[in-house]
Amino acid sequence: MTPLSQTPRADLLITGLWLLPTARHQDAIAGGGVAVAGDRIIAIGEADELAKRYPQAKRLHEEHGLIMPGLVNTHTHAPMACFRGLADDLPLMTWLQEHIFPAEAKLTPEIVYHSTLLSLAEMIKSGTTSFCDMYLFAKEVARATEESGMRAWIGEVLYDFPSPNYGELENGFTYVDEMFTLYQDHPLITITVDPHAVYTCSPALLQRLGELAHDHNCPYVIHLSENAAEVATCRERYGCTPVQHLDRLGLLDERTLAVHCVILDDQEIETLAARKVKVAHCPESNMKLASGAAPAVQMLKAGITLGLGTDGSASNNDVDMFGEMNTAAKLHKVIHMDPTAMNAETTLHAATLGGAACLHAASDIGTLAVGKKADIIVLDLNQPHLTPLYNIPSHLVYAARGADVIHSIINGRQVMHNRKLLTLDEEAILARMGEISRGILTARNR
Amino acid sequence: MTPLSQTPRADLLITGLWLLPTARHQDAIAGGGVAVAGDRIIAIGEADELAKRYPQAKRLHEEHGLIMPGLVNTHTHAPMACFRGLADDLPLMTWLQEHIFPAEAKLTPEIVYHSTLLSLAEMIKSGTTSFCDMYLFAKEVARATEESGMRAWIGEVLYDFPSPNYGELENGFTYVDEMFTLYQDHPLITITVDPHAVYTCSPALLQRLGELAHDHNCPYVIHLSENAAEVATCRERYGCTPVQHLDRLGLLDERTLAVHCVILDDQEIETLAARKVKVAHCPESNMKLASGAAPAVQMLKAGITLGLGTDGSASNNDVDMFGEMNTAAKLHKVIHMDPTAMNAETTLHAATLGGAACLHAASDIGTLAVGKKADIIVLDLNQPHLTPLYNIPSHLVYAARGADVIHSIINGRQVMHNRKLLTLDEEAILARMGEISRGILTARNR
Numbered sequence: 001m002t003p004l005s006q007t008p009r010a011d012l013l014i015t016g017l018w019l020l021p022t023a024r025h026q027d028a029i030a031g032g033g034v035a036v037a038g039d040r041i042i043a044i045g046e047a048d049e050l051a052k053r054y055p056q057a058k059r060l061h062e063e064h065g066l067i068m069p070g071l072v073n074t075h076t077h078a079p080m081a082c083f084r085g086l087a088d089d090l091p092l093m094t095w096l097q098e099h100i101f102p103a104e105a106k107l108t109p110e111i112v113y114h115s116t117l118l119s120l121a122e123m124i125k126s127g128t129t130s131f132c133d134m135y136l137f138a139k140e141v142a143r144a145t146e147e148s149g150m151r152a153w154i155g156e157v158l159y160d161f162p163s164p165n166y167g168e169l170e171n172g173f174t175y176v177d178e179m180f181t182l183y184q185d186h187p188l189i190t191i192t193v194d195p196h197a198v199y200t201c202s203p204a205l206l207q208r209l210g211e212l213a214h215d216h217n218c219p220y221v222i223h224l225s226e227n228a229a230e231v232a233t234c235r236e237r238y239g240c241t242p243v244q245h246l247d248r249l250g251l252l253d254e255r256t257l258a259v260h261c262v263i264l265d266d267q268e269i270e271t272l273a274a275r276k277v278k279v280a281h282c283p284e285s286n287m288k289l290a291s292g293a294a295p296a297v298q299m300l301k302a303g304i305t306l307g308l309g310t311d312g313s314a315s316n317n318d319v320d321m322f323g324e325m326n327t328a329a330k331l332h333k334v335i336h337m338d339p340t341a342m343n344a345e346t347t348l349h350a351a352t353l354g355g356a357a358c359l360h361a362a363s364d365i366g367t368l369a370v371g372k373k374a375d376i377i378v379l380d381l382n383q384p385h386l387t388p389l390y391n392i393p394s395h396l397v398y399a400a401r402g403a404d405v406i407h408s409i410i411n412g413r414q415v416m417h418n419r420k421l422l423t424l425d426e427e428a429i430l431a432r433m434g435e436i437s438r439g440i441l442t443a444r445n446r
Numbered sequence: 447m448t449p450l451s452q453t454p455r456a457d458l459l460i461t462g463l464w465l466l467p468t469a470r471h472q473d474a475i476a477g478g479g480v481a482v483a484g485d486r487i488i489a490i491g492e493a494d495e496l497a498k499r500y501p502q503a504k505r506l507h508e509e510h511g512l513i514m515p516g517l518v519n520t521h522t523h524a525p526m527a528c529f530r531g532l533a534d535d536l537p538l539m540t541w542l543q544e545h546i547f548p549a550e551a552k553l554t555p556e557i558v559y560h561s562t563l564l565s566l567a568e569m570i571k572s573g574t575t576s577f578c579d580m581y582l583f584a585k586e587v588a589r590a591t592e593e594s595g596m597r598a599w600i601g602e603v604l605y606d607f608p609s610p611n612y613g614e615l616e617n618g619f620t621y622v623d624e625m626f627t628l629y630q631d632h633p634l635i636t637i638t639v640d641p642h643a644v645y646t647c648s649p650a651l652l653q654r655l656g657e658l659a660h661d662h663n664c665p666y667v668i669h670l671s672e673n674a675a676e677v678a679t680c681r682e683r684y685g686c687t688p689v690q691h692l693d694r695l696g697l698l699d700e701r702t703l704a705v706h707c708v709i710l711d712d713q714e715i716e717t718l719a720a721r722k723v724k725v726a727h728c729p730e731s732n733m734k735l736a737s738g739a740a741p742a743v744q745m746l747k748a749g750i751t752l753g754l755g756t757d758g759s760a761s762n763n764d765v766d767m768f769g770e771m772n773t774a775a776k777l778h779k780v781i782h783m784d785p786t787a788m789n790a791e792t793t794l795h796a797a798t799l800g801g802a803a804c805l806h807a808a809s810d811i812g813t814l815a816v817g818k819k820a821d822i823i824v825l826d827l828n829q830p831h832l833t834p835l836y837n838i839p840s841h842l843v844y845a846a847r848g849a850d851v852i853h854s855i856i857n858g859r860q861v862m863h864n865r866k867l868l869t870l871d872e873e874a875i876l877a878r879m880g881e882i883s884r885g886i887l888t889a890r891n892r
Contacts, residue, residue: 084833085840089789122830287776288844290785317844318831327773330733331780339736343535384568385764385848387530387876388883394531398734398763402831403849430833437834 010035010054012374014409015047016065017381020392021368023349028392034067036374039187039412044368060407060414064382066392069368070129070375070408071321072355074280075221075259075309077135078119078144079112082436083314086444092227092289099444100314104136106443107164111436112137116144117429119319121421124150126320126402129375129410132257132280132309132359134194134221136165139179142189149415149423151375153359154179155194155221158209159201169205173212180216188411190218190359192257197223198242199233203249210251219257219278219359222246225268226260227291243268252277257358259309260285261299262292269295273302278358281350283328285311293335296328296350297342307355308347320402325351329397344393378407456481456500458820460855461493462511463827466838467814469795474838480513482820485633485858490814506853506860510828512838515814516575516821516854517767518801520726521667521705521755523581524565524590525558528882529760538673538735545890546760550582552889553610557882558583562590563875565765567867570596572766572848575821575856578703578726578755578805580640580667582611585625588635595861595869597821599805600625601640601667604655605647615651619658626662634857636664636805638703643669644688645679649695656697665703665724665805668692671714672706673737689714698723703804705755706731707745708738715741719748724804727796729774731757739781742774742796743788753801754793766848771797775843790839824853 012035019032021044033050035043035057043050047061087099112135123131130151133141138156145152156165156179158172166172176193183189193213195201201209206222213220225231225242234242243264246252252275259280261272272279281296299306308328310319325347332342356366364373381389385399408416415423458481465478467490479496481489481503489496493507533545558581569577576597579587584602591598602611602625604618612618622639629635639659641647647655652668659666671677671688680688689710692698698721705726707718718725727742746752754774756765771793778788802812810819827835831845854862861869 081830082834084845085836088837088840088844089786092785095785118830118833125830284776287780288785290779290783290787292783293780313845317840320831320847323769323772323847326769327776330730330773331777333736334733334739334777337736337738339538339541339734340535341736382876384527384564384571384872384876385766387564387879388528388886390531390883390887391534394534394763398534399530399759401766401769401847401849403847426830430828430830433833437836440834441836 010037010042010057011412012036012060012409013050013054013057014060014067014376014378015050016062016067016378018066018392019044019368020066020068023345023352023393025345025391025393032067034368034374034376036409036412039373041368041370041372041374044370062378062380062406064380066379066381068377068379069352069366070377070410071127071351072307072359072366073123073128073131073310073319073321074257074307074355074358075282075311076119076131076133076319077312078131078133078141078319079115079135079137080312080314081118081122082111082115082433082440084317086314086440088317103440103444105164107136109137109140113140113144114429114432114436116141117424118433119313120144120148120150121424121426121429123319124148124408124416124421125405125419126322127377127405127408128319128321129377129408130359130365132192132219132221136163139182142179142183145189147423149188149410149413151188151365151410153190153192153219155192157194157196158205159196160205176212191216192219192221194221197230198245199230206246206251207249210249213255218255220251220255221257221259224258224261225263228263231263241268243271247271247275260291260294262286262294264295269298269302269304272299273304278305278307280307280309280358281328282309282311283331284324285315287327287331289315293331297332297336300346305354305357306350307358308351321351322396322400322402325397344391344397347397348393374409374412376409377405379404380406456483456488456503457858458482458506458855459496459500459503460506460513460822460824461496462508462513462824464512464838465490465814466512466514469791469798469839471791471837471839478513480814480820480822482855482858485819487814487816487818487820490816508824508826508852510826512825512827514823514825515798515812516823516856517573517797518753518805518812519569519574519577519756519765519767520703520753520801520804521728521757522565522577522579522765523758524577524579524587524765525561525581525583526758526760527564527568528557528561528879528886530763532760532886534763549886549890551610553582555583555586559586559590560875560878560882562587563870564879565759566590566594566596567870567872567875569765570594570854570862570867571851571865572768573823573851573854574765574767575823575854576805576811578638578665578667582609585628588625588629591635593869595634595856595859597634597811597856599636599638599665601638603640603642604651605642606651622658637662638665638667640667643676644691645676652692652697653695656695659701664701666697666701667703667705670704670707671709674709677709687714689717693717693721706737706740708732708740710741715744715748715750718745719750724751724753726753726755726804727774728755728757729777730770731761733773733777735761739777743778743782746792751800751803752796753804754797767797768842768846768848771843790837790843793843794839820855820858822855823851825850826852
């Protein structure tokens with residue numbers, strides 16, 4: 001039993017069959033529970049003890065429930081849900097230039113808002129409580145996210161060419177400034193600075209955004225070394241790799257969240273580690289787009305803070321972190337021809353505390369501990385594919401599915417109960433997306 | 447609309463939002479349905495037309511339903527569900543020799559029966575309607591399968607050393623003979639002949655079993671070229687690869703269902719194709735055990751009939767064919783560094799008609815067509831992760847999950863309705879497995 005907090009009463013007491021407060025099986029507590037007051041966890045321990053200490057708390061008891069930290073998705077493009085399955089199994093350039101870019105050119109704030117709602121619904125329903133998003137019309141992403149009650153790091157993507165959102169680049173800076181003002185001191189939403197990549201942003205733009213991230217002391221999120229073509233382009237243009245390029249520009253530091261990092265040599269891994277760069281590893285997207293298998297095992301060995309990300313639904317095709325964990329653990333085993341590579345606990349850590357650390361939020365989320373924010377999910381273990389139970393992290397990585405999550409609490413507020421969303425109108429979101437997708441098809445076939 | 451059958455009335459009419467009778471998106475029928483009489487499909491077409499033709503049929507209408515063929519799992523060890531997650535992330539030999547073999551040595555018919563029930567529940571709940579199983583105490587596997595109403599190909603595994611089931615090898619032949627007698631002309635269960643592998647079966651045993659399969663004209667199911675160690679052992683012992691070894695013994699023919707086939711050179715692929723050998727491809731097991739990535743794309747190109755299999759829950763850790771499809775499609779893209787490799791339709795075909803062909807059942811199952819057996823599943827498309835919908839096979843391979851399957855009909859009999867199992871007592875199965883797993887742990891810790 002953790003020490004009594006100063007807080008005299010709990011608002012909510014969540015109890016179940018098992019409590020897994022971290023990514024380690026040895027930390028699991030049979031018949032454990034979590035007491036929440038306001039947005040924070042005030043106690044963790046055995047359910048009976050907690051019930052005695054907090055008799056007036058609202059009870060959420062799940063007989064077969066596994067209580068665990070909500071998952072942290074370190075890389076999404078939430079509004080791309082409207083393109084899910086629009087164009088699959090295509091060469092990368094055909095996919096981008098003939099399908100995604102033309103579709104994105106026709107995006108509106110309204111489509112982005114509704115597509116984000118769809119991803120939010122999907123994320124909550126598959127156990128994610130926090131995510132880091134990079135996309136266009138990011139104010140709409142933030143507006144939808146606020147409604148959902150999810151915790152998020154949100155950035156407007158910037159690049160040298162005009163944007164379907166803000167038009168000329170200079171307006172992009174104004175847009176981002178406005179976002180910083182809008183979400184100053186927001187309890188759940190943090191604004192990030194998001195240069196798209198080294199091949200779409202000039203050195204001057206990358207640096208100016210670096211200064212902006214420095215001024216706001218926020219994550220600097222950039223796609224980095226996603227595939228061989230990016231590296232080749234960078235070498236041609238700057239005579240060095242994307243990692244070297246950013247390093248020469250002084251843009252690799254503890255605020256940098258580098259997404260993908262598929263094509264890296266040992267020296268670059270050392271550089272990323274030395275600069276304390278964080279990495280968002282997106283194995284399913286990298287596999288589906290045939291970018292490669294990121295050296296996640298080597299990065300972890302070098303001490304790099306690594307999170308998992310789903311990327312957008314156009315290249316995954318979901319935002320389900322349970323699927324991502326399953327794939328990550330299996331991919332690295334076969335790539336290294338070593339069944340001990342990327343074990344279940346390591347993978348679960350990347351999807352929880354590792355992701356939190358990527359977002360400088362490890363003191364607030366990623367594990368369940370007294371004083372931390374109450375971002376909690378409950379899974380139903382009483383199902384054939386989760387029976388029998390010998391090892392909880394193994395189950396979570398190799399057998400569990402997003403649909404096993406039945407309750408979700410974010411920042412102390414319950415956002416899903418028995419798979420019913422409490423903050424979002426799921427039926428309305430699905431219906432609206434039907435209309436939007438018909439519009440996307442009509443526009444494409446014109 | 448397909449031609450009117452001779453049958454004047456249907457027993458069951460299944461209708462929904464979409465009907466996908468094959469693995470091809472172009473074959474999808476909006477507002478389509480299937481009429482079933484007895485164990486067979488008697489009509490396919492638009493729901494309104496079918497409803498007029500068969501007014502007395504029982505209706506199963508799902509407003510947001512996708513009606514499609516049940517999935518065919520070409521390789522399972524269903525009773526291994528009791529070992530799910532017992533020992534993960536270990537070197538192969540540690541896993542086998544220190545965990546799986548000792549646990550298997552303590553198996554009883556009763557454990558096998560109940561573990562099979564668990565896998566059956568999981569398979570039905572994730573859209574599988576047929577499977578091909580190889581394990582010990584196979585009469586128990588068959589007994590449980592009969593209760594479930596699933597379609598199955600079931601074999602008792604044989605090898606040179608004494609078995610925890612039948613003891614001395616000679617008794618194994620008696621046991622298999624008895625199984626053939628028990629299930630002669632069974633509408634759903636076919637007995638197969640299952641030598642374990644070339645490194646566990648002498649050439650004489652392999653050949654004697656080949657004759658048995660020939661006599662019964664049934665599949666000859668064998669693990670083949672699963673990993674480098676198997677190939678090295680075979681080379682050392684026989685001076686050739688496992689494929690060459692079976693070929694020299696005259697055991698590669700159209701009845702052979704070769705499982706895994708991870709380590710193959712071009713010549714061996716040609717040999718398998720020339721001999722019309724069928725292949726059960728188990729990518730998740732091969733990844734998790736770090737065996738490698740089977741050359742599935744090359745095998746398909748060579749014209750080999752390929753099915754997908756989950757392998758047992760000790761090495762996957764589930765028997766969910768939706769997860770297997772997702773992994774297969776992504777794995778081959780990254781292995782070939784080609785996003786067009788193993789596209790959604792090819793993958794879905796392997797999980798349906800390809801699997802059926804592996805089991806010589808392509809004329810009966812694998813697609814929905816007039817005259818075929820009624821093995822049908824219905825998915826609920828009205829969910830965030832399946833919205834919007836542009837391409838059905840893409841959704842099934844890249845976004846759908848086993849839990850999206852709400853109804854299942856096997857051989858014309860409904861075995862699941864709104865995710866409730868109709869032939870099995872799910873609660874009792876889960877409870878019994880809890881007891882069995884405690885026994886397994888106690889025995890291990892002794």
